[in-house]
Structures are given as structure tokens and as C-alpha cells.
Amino acid sequence: MKAFVYREYGTPDVLKLEEVQKPSPKDDEILVKVRAVSLNKADAYFLKGEPFMLRFEAGLKRPQRTILGADTSGIVEAVGKDVKQFKVGDDVFADLSVSGWGGLAEYASAKENAAVLKPANVSFEEAAAVPMAAVTALQGLRDNGKIQSGQKVLINGASGGVGTFAVQIAKSFGAEVTAVCSTKNVELVRALGADHVIDYTKENFTKNNKQYDLILGTNGYHPLTDYKGALTSKGVYVCTGGTMKQIFESMLLGMVVTLGTEKKMGNLLAKPSQDDLMLVKKLIEDGKIKSVIEKSYPFEKTPDAFRQLEKGHASGKIVVSF
Numbered sequence: 347m348k349a350f351v352y353r354e355y356g357t358p359d360v361l362k363l364e365e366v367q368k369p370s371p372k373d374d375e376i377l378v379k380v381r382a383v384s385l386n387k388a389d390a391y392f393l394k395g396e397p398f399m400l401r402f403e404a405g406l407k408r409p410q411r412t413i414l415g416a417d418t419s420g421i422v423e424a425v426g427k428d429v430k431q432f433k434v435g436d437d438v439f440a441d442l443s444v445s446g447w448g449g450l451a452e453y454a455s456a457k458e459n460a461a462v463l464k465p466a467n468v469s470f471e472e473a474a475a476v477p478m479a480a481v482t483a484l485q486g487l488r489d490n491g492k493i494q495s496g497q498k499v500l501i502n503g504a505s506g507g508v509g510t511f512a513v514q515i516a517k518s519f520g521a522e523v524t525a526v527c528s529t530k531n532v533e534l535v536r537a538l539g540a541d542h543v544i545d546y547t548k549e550n551f552t553k554n555n556k557q558y559d560l561i562l563g564t565n566g567y568h569p570l571t572d573y574k575g576a577l578t579s580k581g582v583y584v585c586t587g588g589t590m591k592q593i594f595e596s597m598l599l600g601m602v603v604t605l606g607t608e609k610k611m612g613n614l615l616a617k618p619s620q621d622d623l624m625l626v627k628k629l630i631e632d633g634k635i636k637s638v639i640e641k642s643y644p645f646e647k648t649p650d651a652f653r654q655l656e657k658g659h660a661s662g663k664i665v666v667s668f
């Protein structure tokens with residue numbers, strides 16, 4: 347089968363289209379004929395081998411897993427002998443980050459419990475755009491953020507992969523949502539249901555004397571003390587991404603900065619979850635959330651898709667389709 351393989355860390359130029367062995371599914375796996383893959387920041391980090399600490403998992407000198415691509419949709423081609431939830435011919439979507447990655451290939455194997463039947467009301471591209479970004483948004487808002495109906499919730503970085511789902515998921519919980527994005531994305535996030543929009547090129551939300559019960563930070567940077575000032579007395583700030591400085595500050599200093607207050611600040615490392623992917627599927631089927639796709643690239647143009655991902659300004663998701 348054809349696959350985009352990388353044997354050294356580097357720029358998208360190290361991705362090579364090669365003929366490789368088709369995977370055979372283990373007993374608890376399904377083999378998927380891949381129809382679409384969406385790229386996540388994690389794909390870009392593993393391609394570059396940066397931040398360096400991820401090499402302890404991915405391979406110190408060179409990548410041990412040579413095919414990237416986690417968020418995948420496709421058609422079940424074969425099933426392992428212990429598989430109970432799927433049969434040949436089912437349309438599925440999955441987060442392969444728990445199955446050894448490998449979506450950027452004609453076929454990929456997935457643990458049975460990493461996959462869910464694709465919602466019938468969306469395309470393969472739209473389905474592939476969902477898993478990691480939507481589950482991260484859900485876990486950030488629900489698990490770390492303890493989101494409640496009627497709360498004032500702010501999403502910083504509302505126009506990206508995680509942010510576009512976060513706006514819609516927060517609305518589905520009944521929150522009053524403020525979305526922070528740049529000028530070009532104001533209408534997009536409004537259309538996704540944001541009640542208020544702050545254009546970060548014109549206004550700094552941490553300096554306008556407004557406070558929020560929950561802030562989900564997916565992109566950009568603000569000092570922790572500024573986030574603290576933008577929280578209500580029992581407010582919660584959940585960092586899911588952004589600059590490395592933002593991520594490490596929230597991870598290491600969140601508890602220190604909020605000492606003596608009822609505010610909470612911390613970092614989320616999302617965990618792939620079949621239950622959560624099923625919940626997201628239901629939200630899609632009920633018309634409560636939908637994928638936003640900046641651009642879909644043909645498989646052969648995968649390196650160009652990575653080049654765009656690296657720029658960091660996609661509105662929604664970047665997809666590769668077969």
C-alpha cells in the first residue's frame with residue numbers, strides 16, 4: 347500500500363510517499379481503508395521531534411513510528427477475531443494515537459476501542475476532523491472546567507481545531523460563550539454560536555474588566571496572572587494548548603498563582619476515549635456540533651497540508667483525503 351513515511355525528524359520535506367507493507371489487524375483491531383485524515387498539532391510536533399521530550403516516547407534519534415496521522419475515517423476492511431463492535435463494510439472514525447498512529451496510508455489498523463461508527467449525516471472528511479480536537483474540547487470543558495449551564499465561558503483561540511469545537515460544545519452545555527479570535531474569523535465563530543466575540547488584534551480580553559466562570563485556553567499566550575484576573579471568584583482556567591510557555595506555566599505554576607483563592611488554573615492532557623467519541627458523535631447527529639474545515643488536500647499533497655498546519659492560522663481543521 348502507499349503511505350507517507352518519515353524516517354528522520356524535520357520539515358514536511360522529510361515525508362516520503364512510499365510503498366509499504368499493508369498492516370494486518372491484531373485480534374482486538376480493525377483494518378480500515380482510510381478515506382480521510384485530519385492533522386493535529388501533535389502530528390507537527392512528532393514530525394519535527396520537538397519539543398525534545400516527546401522523543402523519549404517517539405524515538406531519541408529517529409522516529410520509531412514512521413507513519414503519522416491519528417484522526418482517521420474510513421471503511422472497515424477486516425476485523426480481528428476478538429472484535430465485537432464492528433463488521434466489514436462499516437464506516438468508522440477513530441483516534442489512532444492509541445493504536446500506533448499510521449493514518450496517512452491507504453490502510454491503517456485501529457484498536458476496536460479507539461473507533462466509533464461514523465455519524466451518517468457527515469462526510470468522511472468531516473468525520474476525520476473530529477476525534478482529537480473535539481474530545482480535547484469536551485474533556486477540557488466538562489472534566490477540568492466542570493462547565494455548568496448559564497456560566498460565562500471564554501474560549502481563547504476559538505477559531506482553531508480545538509476552539510471551533512469548544513465554542514459549540516460549550517453552547518451545547520447551555521453556557522454564555524465569548525470567543526476570542528482574529529478579525530478574519532469573527533463571523534465564523536459567531537456562526538458557530540458564540541454569544542460575544544473579542545477580536546484579539548483589537549482588544550485584550552484580560553484587560554477589559556470582564557470576568558468569566560471558565561476560560562479554555564487553546565491558543566495564544568497571556569501571563570497566568572492576567573488569566574487569574576479574568577476569572578470570577580471561583581473561576582477555572584484550563585489550558586489545552588497555545589505557546590509552550592503558556593502550557594508549562596499553567597502546568598507548573600497554576601496552583602501557586604491561585605494559592606489562597608477559590609480559583610483554579612491548570613493544564614489538560616486529553617485522553618483518547620471511545621465513550622467521549624460516542625458522545626461527540628451524538629452531538630453531531632443531533633446537529634449540535636459540526637466540523638469546520640479550512641482545506642482538504644489530496645493524499646499526494648500531504649506535505650503541503652503539514653506546511654499549512656505549521657503556520658498555525660487555519661480556521662478549523664486541515665484534512666487529507668483519499
Ligand SMILES: NC(=O)c1ccc[n+]([C@@H]2O[C@H](COP(=O)([O-])OP(=O)(O)OC[C@H]3O[C@@H](n4cnc5c(N)ncnc54)[C@H](OP(=O)(O)O)[C@@H]3O)[C@@H](O)[C@H]2O)c1
Binds near residue numbers: 506507508529565566
Ligand atoms: N491538551 C491536549 O491534549 C491537546 C489536544 C489537542 C490539541 N492540543 C493543543 O491545543 C492547541 C490548539 O490546537 P488546535 O488544533 O486548535 O490548533 P490550530 O487549529 O492549529 O489553531 C489554529 C488557530 O489558532 C488561532 N490563533 C493563533 N494565534 C492565536 C492567538 N494569539 N490568540 C488566539 N488565537 C490564535 C488561529 O487564528 P488566527 O489565524 O485568527 O490567529 C487559528 O484559527 C495546540 O497547542 C495543540 O497542541 C492539546
